[in-house]
Amino acid sequence: MFASIGRCKGGGVHMSEDVWNELIPEGSHHVFYWFLPLPDYLAIPHATVTSFTYAHNMIDAIERLHSEGRCGEDVQLSVDSLHVSLRFWQERVQEYNPYDLDATFKVAKKAFPYDGNQTGDDTAGSLDRDVTVVEAAVIFEANLEPDEEALSDAFDKVIECIQRVQRAYNVITKEPVKIATRELLPFMVPMAHRLVNQADESWPDGLSAYMVNMGSIFGMRRYEDLDEEQLSALHIAIDREVSAFMAYADLRRQSGVALERLGDYRGAVLAAATAAEVLLDDLLMHLMWEEGMRPEDACGTFANERAGITRRVKVEYAGRIGGLWSLKDPGAISDWANKIASLRNRVIHGGHVPTLGEAREAEKCLNRLEEFIVNLLCSPPLVAKYPRTATALAGKRIEKQGLSTRRIRDLLENPEEPNWVETFARWRAATWRLAEESEQAEPDVNNADLLLVVHPDGADEWVLHDRATHKAARTNEAWSMLPEGQAASVRQVRDDLSRHQYKDAQCVAIIGVAGLRPVEDWVEQHRRIPMLGVMVNRIDHY
Structure with a gap:
């Protein structure tokens, strides 16, 4: 030419x-x-x-x-x-x-x-x-x-x-x-x-x-208005912006827009590949969270860059939820490996420009991967074993198939249950931070806030909190470091909290105090600060 x-x-x-x-x-x-x-x-x-x-x-x-x-x-x-x-x-x-x-x-x-x-x-x-x-x-x-x-x-x-x-x-x-x-x-x-x-x-x-x-x-199309059920689902989805699988859903949307609206086949494939990895990692993390695993124990699974998602697919899923997770035998997983992950590598490392056919096949394989996972989670044994994960990814289908057991209904109505969406989001963020800890900044005591944590048994705990690194550490008792007027105000708030007899620990933020040093190694913030819990069993103070 x-x-x-x-x-x-x-x-x-x-x-x-x-x-x-x-x-x-x-x-x-x-x-x-x-x-x-x-x-x-x-x-x-x-x-x-x-x-x-x-x-x-x-x-x-x-x-x-x-x-x-x-x-x-x-x-x-x-x-x-x-x-x-x-x-x-x-x-x-x-x-x-x-x-x-x-x-x-x-x-x-x-x-x-x-x-x-x-x-x-x-x-x-x-x-x-x-x-x-x-x-x-x-x-x-x-x-x-x-x-x-x-x-x-x-x-x-x-x-x-x-x-x-x-x-x-x-x-x-x-x-x-x-x-x-x-x-x-x-x-x-x-x-x-x-x-x-x-x-x-x-x-x-x-x-x-x-x-x-x-x-x-x-x-130019004429669209039918959302019905009541769809409107209800819309409001729920709005409130769950940080929930599990929402990032996957948005990447799937991005892939579809690139393919169908923009004709950007490279962007469609990369978004589909990212969506697939986010779906798989969110699934594994949610299963681990529901098992009660601590972020410190789970992070190693996501820290090995050399093995990455391929090793996790080979090792982590079949023992938990069953199904065919072979990268070679025909099925949703081998389709993902060959028609999404491999294609993504060619695009990123070789500059390959996907064809329309390749981009459409990647989209189909992504849908098959989601369907494969949902089918596994919607089996009665897995609904019983992982009710929170099954509900997060396939809640509507569970209801339509009559799989919403009494245990699920009790969990949804149990006031002792943590907020699943927010708690898992914090658990996931903590796990990724720990997995990438070598690349994280060190906590800085000069930028740390001082907190007084009041426990239900009346015990006080003084904590330094570095918001930038999401780390916290105990420090020495600090009453003597506070100006007299500020100390009186903090004592008043502390006494009010004790009188209310809250079931969970509460904390008071104290401004303008410097010169304190941690008396232990810095740890993830949820282990020292109330209301930042990550554990499904609510045992965060360890």
Whole structure:
């Protein structure tokens, strides 16, 4: 394939006469024109033309003739059989919307002499902006008259050529240009078709509409209002922003947007791969939390960067929840390993650009992975063994399948149970901090707050708390360090807390006291400070 660049004025095919004669030596040829609005402006001089020539694979061409029943015809197969020419139009519009075709049709009308006077209103206002519209011309060989599939393939080549220009533009200007994709285009664009030869000066009879991407009309759909059940679920989800599996759900959404709305197949694969790892790690962490494991004991499972998620999949899950967790035997896990994780590594380490098919397969594999896990958790034995985890990931399904046992209902209504969402979120954060402790900053006593912890049995405990590192440590009794007035106020609050006879320890924050030192090693904050508990059994003070 080769590319060339130049300038052109007026309408019609964009190539120079010499190039045009070379590409169309004799006979008639089909030329299709498309007009594509770009998502971001390119400051390429108006009427600049870039031309590309693609070499077809000879074997593919022969196979196509066989599939069309034309193998007996006397057909001349040329290697250089597809030629793409791009002309860049710069248009000024008001309140530009990439899905609004006004600017695109305005350019299309200017491009062809039969309607060249219909240029619209060029008056510029203070809120106007410049828009780049690409006029693409594709020349087909006459002996391979394009069918719908060939036309679609040619349109994809047009987009590929535009993307090459956009990436090169970014290299030169460093502007973060949004790359054109089918998904970012309007659902239809103007198209024209003509049959030409060397001596032909005729123009297309008019413009037609070419359907680009039906997914682009999602914003035009009429949506049914959420019903009462959905509204209730919405409010619950809003309140559980930090809960287990919410990060997974958001990454799954991000992958879907990249695939279906933006045409960003690389972004879709990376988001799907990240979503899968977050789903697997959140699942394992939630199981460990429900087992009553301390963060200090769980962190080692997540600290080994060399083994990582692959080792955890091999070792940690089957013994807890059963199922097939083999990376080789056919199933959801091997699909994840081969079609998501492996693809992600090629993208990150090799710069691979995934195809649409690869991105869609990754999305399907992600859905199969979630379904595989949910099916395991919704078995009666696992609902009984891990009711909190099953409820967190598959609560609605548990209810619909009648698996909501009395034990689950009792747990949900038990006032002695910790808040599952907040407690697990703190447990997860503590576990990740400990797993990455070598990279964490050291606690700084000069930035630490002084807290008086009042226990239910009346005992006092003085604690230093470094909020930045989430660490805490006991310190010596500090009454003598407080100014007389401040000491009296703190004693009053402390006595009030004792009189209330709270079941859990309470604490008082003391401001402006310096010079204290820890009398023990710094530990995770939940071990010393009330209301920051992480343990499902509420035994945090250890």
